[in-house]
Amino acid sequence: MLRVENLTFAHPGQATPYAFSLVAHEGEVTAVSGASGSGKSTLLDLLAGFLTPSAGSIELDHSDLLPLPPEARPVSLLLQSESLFEHLSAAKNVALGLPAGTPRAEAQRQIGEALAEVGLEGIGNQLASTLSGGQKQRVALARTLLRARPVLLLDEPFSALDDETRVAVRELVRVLTIRHGWHTILVSHHADDVEALAARKYLLVEGRLESLRDTPS
């Protein structure tokens, strides 16, 4: 279980600081929605280690994540854009998820498997810049599979996709989260995405996360 408690942070010149508290469970998508500029990306930056909070805690299964630098956190990141390095092939992008020094043959096997799992067999040699938006996000997910980090942070990952693609990529995120037991935190301002994926929902208003219960319709 990922437990965030009273994580406090203020941007330069911000009067009232953010104070985030939330819980995310293994194998579940936890959604955070909120108006543009409400601080959703700030929350993910804090979780990923790009920003340092002034107070509060982040614990994964009772181990403290705050002292860890971004590259050492048990966290994978999927952003709206720039998730891939465009001048590298799909396979090379995926390979960045492997530990340094993985033997070549072993790496190739794992990359092939990961690409197959996200439904992109045989595109390994294509340059990332030639892929469609949906394919790019799938490749980034394949990299996440190899990194095998228990927390997946998604910042508006479907925003740049057309409707049909977004439903397919969304479904992939749902399946992978369950299959690999990820604690997935999805930031989105699209009600559809939240409805389709989230087991647990939060709304970010005035710097606080409010837990939303499902009201039976």
Next chain:
Amino acid sequence: MLTLPHRPLRIAAAIALAAGIAILIVLVLWAILAAATGSEGSASRIDIPHLLRMTSIQAGLTTVLSIAVGMALAWALNRLRFPGRDLVVGLFASAIVTPGMVVAFGLLSIWGRNGWINQASEALFGFSIGNPAFGLSGILFAHVVLDGAFAARIMLARLDAIPTPRLKTGQSLGLTPWQRFAIIDWPSLRGTVPGLAAIIFLLAFTSFPIVLMLGGGPANQTLEVAIYAAVRQDFDLAGAVRLAATQIAVCSLVILAASALAPIPTSFGASTAPRWRDRGLARLLQMLVLMLCTIGFVLPLLSVLIDGLGAGIGRVVAQPAFWWATTSSLVIGTASALLTLLLALALALGRGATGNGLLRTLLGMPAFAYLAVPAVVLSLGFFLLVRQLGFAPATAAPFVVILANSLLALPFAMATLGPPLEAIARSRGKLIRSLGLSGWRQFTLVEYPLLGRDIGVMLALAFCFSLGDLGVIALFGTQDFQTLPLMMFRALGSYRGNDAAAIAAILLVGTIVAFVGLPRLFERIADAAR
């Protein structure tokens, strides 16, 4: 669909100016070529192929070294944060306007026969290290100090503009410092290399004051220096003219190659990316690079200030000739900067007012063509032209020097003012049209307030270029008409080293004041108009 305000007057003015500038360059070329063909067969001992070979080697080495140094320095500056970092970045940015003479003089006073290093080494160990500031090594050193810093500034802007999400992705993947450079930095830097290389090659190929001061004779020359020597020392006008024709041909080739390459951004934005510092060896290397580059760049300039602002300065300022030279330098610098502003503004406003690609190219080409005509060649062209028209060069000298310096600064001025003006016309065109603003109100309400700092930067560039100019004044100067750089050069020639040191220091101070002060001043003035 692009909406631009209708500004026929702006377009007409720009066309007229562009035509005038084009006619002028044609006349200069014609004057040189006519003299060249008229002088065929006359005996001249100048070995052009040899000169070309030597100059190309020098310029090639300068280019490779400057790009390498610039890239290492940009890499270090992008990663390291320390108090005074903005100052250091600003210092390296000033390399573009630092007069070559001043840098050359600074290198001599550190590395030269009687320089700091030799004095220390003789006092401590009893031997001298010779004079590495002289000859090819000295020329390369001076060029790399200036051009490496210039390259670093351009490349740093590229690194600072890398999108934040890309950095976050890389940092969270735990890329090593080397992977980070190869995967994130290099793809951004790669685009600047061809254009930068072409510019640096051109600067080194046409280098004049540095080669004149450090070259030490015919073994290390550029065509520029050879032209000067032919005119002023050997009175071999025919030889000079053939050299000038060669120079123009080579520069045109380099520029044609350069214009086919990727353009270089001119705007510098601050980065909001999260802090991601490299660790271990890479970080040590970055500190070392920064330290060496800062010492290499700052030490010569510091020595100029220390040597020059000492005891010798009293003797210099007591000479009436010094005050005449200072007045000439300031008047020429101010007049040519204002003329450059007028020309660049009119051309850029005209270019921004038309969506027609061909017309835009035609409006820009004459100004950029002056890149192919370096200072001594342009000066020679005007010299021949003035004689053809039946004037005495001495009478025309002040006007020609102002005009020539303006034209030489024009390509840089266009590169500074053009992009922001065009961006304004494109992004606010609809609004300006729908409000029905007149051209004048468009300028005073929209363009001028947004452009203040760019105008200041452009004026500073043009002023500093002509303040430090030696190439133009070298052919037109007389005993009665001299600027500070010419006076300094003459002082060196007659072994009055203290006088030269004092003038070098004054030139450096003037350059820094203008380069730092003018952009701020104009930003203030423009802010008041908002």
